[in-house]
Amino acid sequence: MTAPCPHCGTTTIAFTPVEAQFEAVVRALANGSKTLAAGEFRYFAQCTDAEAAAWVAHLLHCAHAWPQAGADEAVLAQVEAAFAGVAKPDHFTDRTHCDECREHDDTLRARTRGTLRRQDLGNAGWDPITFSSADGIGYFFPALARFALLPDVWPQHSWYADQLVLHLAWDGSDNRLLAWCNPAQRSAVHALLAHLVATRGQAAVHHQFDEELQAALAAWQPPSA
Structure with a gap:
């Protein structure tokens, strides 16, 4: 029996592995083997x-395909609610600026929050979000938050x-997304960051971005009442 994903539309076998089974799949992926x-x-x-x-391909393509711990789902729900009203912009970058801007714009325009893939987000040297407008980042932020909570x-x-x-963290208190966000969105981003500190702090140390x-x-700390 198969079923379509309600987020990205991909049809896969309708089987949900139990926790131990899913962990075995994740271990194989973490070791670099999609085949295993x-x-x-x-x-x-x-x-x-x-x-x-x-x-497995769907798991790697769709952030919503992953089961989340209760605490993860709670902070993701806060993020989803805060950014739900952000419309998808017509363009994400100044596509007339250069070939790279045009390519990043094409990549992001081709996706939605539900269909954005990890490979679309590139790496530190080729990252479309770096070139995106603040409202473009806001549109995709629920998906970005979900990817951030997935394993490596x-x-x-x-x-x-x-x-x-x-x-x-870029530009500290002058961060462009921070300036664009409303109070509810700022609180949601801060909640996500606090959750990362609480649940993935050691992983951040290991990956050297603690x-x-x-x-x-600190930059996203909501102002005192």
Whole structure:
């Protein structure tokens, strides 16, 4: 039996692995093997090779395909609510500026919050969000937050939390997204950063962006009442 993803529309086998099974798939992905991950899933789901490969591909493409801990879902719900009213802009970059701006604009215009993929977000040296307008970042922020809470399983890319934190720490209190956000959005971003500190603090140390995480947390601190 198959079912379409309500977020990205991809149709995959309708099987939800239990926690231990899912952890086995994630370990395989973290070790750089989509083939082994698909093999693990095929064993658990008793499906075909093609069905298993498609399920793993969907997992890597769609941030909503991942189960989240309750605390993760709570902060993501706050982010979703705060940014829900942000419309998708017609353009994300000044596409007339250069070829890179045009390519990044094309990449982001082709996606929605539900269809944005990790590979669309590149890396520190090729990151479309760096070139995006603040309202463009605001539109995609619920998806960016969700990717930031996922494990580091994309060998071609860094852990996305690192990239997102750098965007949020840039220019401190003069951060362009910070200036654009309303109070509810600022509080949601701060809640996400505080959640990263509380639940992924050691991972931030391991990935060497713990100082940037603390700087971002300080910059996004809501003003005292």
